[in-house]
Amino acid sequence: EIVLTQSPATLSLSPGQRATLSCRASQSVGKYLNWYQQKPGQAPRLLMYETSNTATGISARFSGSGSGTDFTLTINSLEPEDFAVYYCQQRSDWPRTFGQGTKVEI
Amino acid sequence: QVHLVESGGGVVKPGGSLRLSCAASGSSFSDYYMKWIRQAPGKGLEWVSSVGTTNSYTKYADSVKGRFTISRDNAKNSLYLQMNSLRVDDTGVFYCATEGGDFWGQGTLVTVSS
Numbered sequence: 001e002i003v004l005t006q007s008p009a010t011l012s013l014s015p016g017q018r019a020t021l022s023c024r025a026s027q028s029v030g031k032y033l034n035w036y037q038q039k040p041g042q043a044p045r046l047l048m049y050e051t052s053n054t055a056t057g058i059s060a061r062f063s064g065s066g067s068g069t070d071f072t073l074t075i076n077s078l079e080p081e082d083f084a085v086y087y088c089q090q091r092s093d094w095p096r097t098f099g100q101g102t103k104v105e106i
Numbered sequence: 107q108v109h110l111v112e113s114g115g116g117v118v119k120p121g122g123s124l125r126l127s128c129a130a131s132g133s134s135f136s137d138y139y140m141k142w143i144r145q146a147p148g149k150g151l152e153w154v155s156s157v158g159t160t161n162s163y164t165k166y167a168d169s170v171k172g173r174f175t176i177s178r179d180n181a182k183n184s185l186y187l188q189m190n191s192l193r194v195d196d197t198g199v200f201y202c203a204t205e206g207g208d209f210w211g212q213g214t215l216v217t218v219s220s
Binding site: 034036038043044045046049055056087089091094095096097098099100101 | 141143150151152153156165166167168201203205206207208210211212213
């Protein structure tokens with residue numbers, strides 16, 4: 001199975017700063033990499049699909065890049081509501097797999 | 107837009123069974139591949155199973171293969187997960203979602219405990 005490794009595990013930042021989250025795959029997933037945001041007690045919310053496509057209703061502060069095995073989610077000018085856990089997930093192969101998550105905290 | 111609502115969670119003893127349901131409303135449910143995702147308490151997300159637009163295409167995580175069965179009834183706009191031979195490590199919140207990840211339910215909690 002494709003293993004996704006996210007780094008860092010925790011990112012401590014302040015509102016207004018930029019967050020850069022990494023997701024590395026154990027083998028190529030092409031462009032088939034999604035990013036999700038999850039807040040406590042809530043279901044995950046799709047942020048980006050196919051690496052760099054912003055999901056409906058998602059702020060333009062979020063952007064995704066990468067291909068193959070290395071991917072990045074960037075959050076420009078963090079807002080208070082952006083502090084959450086972020087997961088990457090590959091849709092290139094079965095079984096679908098998630099990274100272990102990156103917590104963005106104040 | 108697809109609105110998803112899970113039900114059927116609860117407390118069950120190891121070795122027991124549960125059937126989760128996911129009721130869909132809004133856009134055409136039958137057009138979407140669907141999946142179940144679980145999250146153990148305080149842990150990350152784990153893909154459990156997916157089904158195509160019909161029950162002829164199904165996929166399972168190795169950890170549930172042979173114990174769980176995913177199915178759908180397009181006439182009832184519903185997705186199901188039959189869970190047999192439940193284990194303590196199956197405990198968690200189970201979410202139904204579209205395979206693309208754009209729509210999720212609120213989750214239903216399954217607790218396997220003696």
